Amino acid sequence: MSVSAQTGPSTRTGPTSGQRGGYAKGRATQQEIIRTAILVFADVGFHGASLRDIAARVGISHPGLLHHFPNKAALLEAVLEYRDAVDEQSFQEDLERGSDYFEAMLHLVERNRLRRPLVELFAGLSTEATSPDHPAHEYFRRRYQRVLDEQSRLLRERAVRGGLAPGVDPDQAARTVVALMDGLQVQWLLSLDRPAAERVDMAADLRGYLDLILR
Amino acid sequence: MSVSAQTGPSTRTGPTSGQRGGYAKGRATQQEIIRTAILVFADVGFHGASLRDIAARVGISHPGLLHHFPNKAALLEAVLEYRDAVDEQSFQEDLERGSDYFEAMLHLVERNRLRRPLVELFAGLSTEATSPDHPAHEYFRRRYQRVLDEQSRLLRERAVRGGLAPGVDPDQAARTVVALMDGLQVQWLLSLDRPAAERVDMAADLRGYLDLILR
DNA sequence: CCTACCGATCGGTAGG
DNA sequence: CCTACCGATCGGTAGG
Structure with a gap:
């Protein structure tokens, strides 16, 4: 090994x-x-x-x-890059197999159920790194910028094609989707103490929100 | 003590x-x-x-x-109890002043904008404490249980009075509200690097979701 | 000259 | 509440 x-x-x-x-x-x-x-x-x-x-x-x-x-910060950077590479690869493969973007997002969330350590890592670091002097601060600042921009762009595209429910603001919905994914991870991790039937289903809850805003 | x-x-x-x-x-x-x-x-x-x-x-x-x-864990416990006491007090005062529950929640979120350290603390600890051996694990497990139960109860009450949009599941909406508040805190904290006009408005985004599910 | 480390130790700090 | 410490461990670096 x-x-x-x-x-x-x-x-x-x-x-x-x-x-x-x-x-x-x-x-x-x-x-x-x-x-x-x-x-x-x-x-x-x-x-x-x-x-x-x-x-x-x-x-x-x-x-x-x-x-x-x-040093320790360099190790952290390598870890974050590894996580991104893993996610990006499977996400792109999913898109190439013909999934639409939101389907691919749901699949990503479903895959996360089998990668608890990665979820714990990301959830923990994303909050740790809100401190401006944290070694991963810049990484997360850019990451959220990028993800939110992409999410907004996609929702605006849908909006012009009439794919958004009336009254839904694309930028606000983008922040909400991202916030929802982050927040559900915490609830899911805490629910792992409980029997399988009582655990939070992150993908189902995200789908519930998407069903409200997409049409 | x-x-x-x-x-x-x-x-x-x-x-x-x-x-x-x-x-x-x-x-x-x-x-x-x-x-x-x-x-x-x-x-x-x-x-x-x-x-x-x-x-x-x-x-x-x-x-x-x-x-x-x-010890260090006892200090953490005191800190968490202090935070809860501060929040609970102003929340109850708000309800007594005649706000409805969701209004009071929005006011709480608005107040958080002036208490960055408390938000950083809670966001950071809630993810740290997803590890079962973290000293605050039990605290957060119980806290989420309690908050989610209360949220579900309130939304079910609204549902029977016809106060929920069609197709909205109260339990799922409860998890979503809580997840949204958590997730928005991370985005808000990261947005504090930017000029005031570009910062995330947690209360506005939460209201956006509530407007989708309440009626 | 290369790689892939080792045993020992640096100045400081952890909880107690 | 203090000074004076402990066993251990921290991130990082020395020469080999």
């Missing part, structure tokens, strides 16, 4: 394709650090996490971890 | 009413610790906060702080 030599020829660019073993092992270790950091950050937040804990779970020393990521 | 010997006859509960000056100064210090702790917890979260920092801002040593609150 953390040791996969990969010696064969490769057409890839970057350090992945070196001769004599290349950096493949290093990349594999980085991936495992990122996956482990997601679990730990999700559990105790960025401030609460210790590099020693993350490193120990991976089976290396914490200076070993710092060889791959120069 | 956790150790109140209470030997003399007193009609009041707690150490507030001692003779010879009593514990008034101690209570004042406790209040200042709580108010300072709100600022610090809001800024860096529970895990990120240090008792020495809070104590220093109050002007005491950190063992001095621990004289008032036996």
Whole structure:
């Protein structure tokens, strides 16, 4: 898992394709650090996490971890980029399979049910990072800007085609959709203490709102 | 608070009413610790906060702080109780002044605009505390249970009087209202970087949703 | 010269 | 409430 030599020829660019073993092992270790950091950050937040804990779970020393990521903030950045890449990939694949945008959003929310650590991570960091001096502040500021802009654009497009219920403001609806997804994550995470039948169904509740505003 | 010997006859509960000056100064210090702790917890979260920092801002040593609150979790509890008391008081006063429940909710959200540290605190802690071993986990579990139950009850009452738009499920709407308030807080906090005119108006967006489901 | 780390330790801080 | 500390652990860096 953390040791996969990969010696064969490769057409890839970057350090992945070196001769004599290349950096493949290093990349594999980085991936495992990122996956482990997601679990730990999700559990105790960025401030609460210790590099020693993350490193120990991976089976290396914490200076070993710092060889791959120069500091804690750099690790956080890699984690956020990883999360975005994972989401963006499956979302795009969904769109290419013919889903419309809001369907793809609902599928994304449904997939999140199987990725509790990622949800915990994102929910926790997005609130931690509202502090202007948090290392992920800029990341989240830009992320929300981007997501809200895209959401507004889509709803305005629908509005001109008559796809919005009367009286619905596209910008307000965009903020509401995003807020709803964030807020439902908290309720869903808290509901995981309860039996499966009583848990919050994030996709169903989001669909409930979309049914109110789309037509 | 956790150790109140209470030997003399007193009609009041707690150490507030001692003779010879009593514990008034101690209570004042406790209040200042709580108010300072709100600022610090809001800024860096529970895990990120240090008792020495809070104590220093109050002007005491950190063992001095621990004289008032036996540990970090106890301080957090006091902070949460303080927040609830503040909110509950103004909310009830609002209802007594004749506001209906949803009006009072909107007023609460409007008041939050002037209490950024409390909003940061609550937004941050509510996500931190989704982890089952977080010291505030039980508090938030119960709080959401209570708020959602009350919200559902109110919406069901409205439904039987015909006060809900057709097709709106009261339980789902309850979760949506709560999720919306939580999610909008994150967007509002992030929008504080921007000029006042571009900031998220939490009350307006909540009203937008209520207008969709109430009638 | 490279990689992938190690054991030890830096100055400070955690809760108690 | 203070000073004076504890066992441990924090993020980060030294030389090898």
